[in-house]
Amino acid sequence: MGRYSVKRYKTKRRARDLDLVYNDLSSKESILKLKNQPLDETKPGLGQYYCIECAKYFETQPTLDLHRRGKVHKRRAKELKQRPYSPLESQAAAGYNVQRFMESVEKYKQLEQNKKDNQAEYDALVLQRNDTLDAIITGIPSGTLEQDADGKTQAEGQADANVDAEAMTDA
Template sequence: MGSIRRSKTKRRTRDLDQVHSDINTPETLRKLQSQPVDEDKPGLGQFYCVECAKYFETDFAQTVHRRGKIHKRRVRMLKEMPITAAEIDAAAGVGVQKYQEYVKKYEESKKGDSEMKE
């Protein structure tokens, strides 16, 4: 039997677009931050980093993780909007008009949000 490359599923975490949708949905975010006690998860499921989608054994381990380079890099990457299917199609030259309409709606919604804050 030749060498078979195994994917490292032990350290596999959720993709950025999945975490981005979790963070932007208040109900899901609230559920992830206050989970019920679960004996099958590390630390009984009480110490969870939403940005990295990882469980920790203790509060101290989670605190050390939040100060680390990997967590900070992940948070920085989550600040960017994930690539959508419309952007991929527009890059390929398909559905450019639909993408332009999407961008206009997005800019108008951001403009409306900034006016509401003032």
């Protein structure tokens, strides 16, 4: 064991692994829980200044802000954008549990397809809701929101006609 032992430096400032931090970032509840921790005298800064991506506590808010602008934090945040490997993936790469891995891949593809389908339905509902809200705000019945050949809604066409009529009466 030499003076510059690699083992000593590897464990001196050990941070949480990426897969554990990725799980912390997976839900809003866990993020809020980590950001709003109760006061703890044993942690730096009483546990109030915590970087979730790096899993580190800081003494003050300025030191946390300085850390977030740094290279180490940016590198860690970039690594967390990718989904970390699971134990099942590593076993499949070694040739074990390949069938289970393929089943999980199919399940994941199905979930992604469901997300896309739900997103399309959600987008359609949002558009419909926005049209209805516009109609409520302008006081125009919602049945008059179909578009004509020019791409304008009937309500817009009526508004243009009203503006033209007012311009004729003013002249």
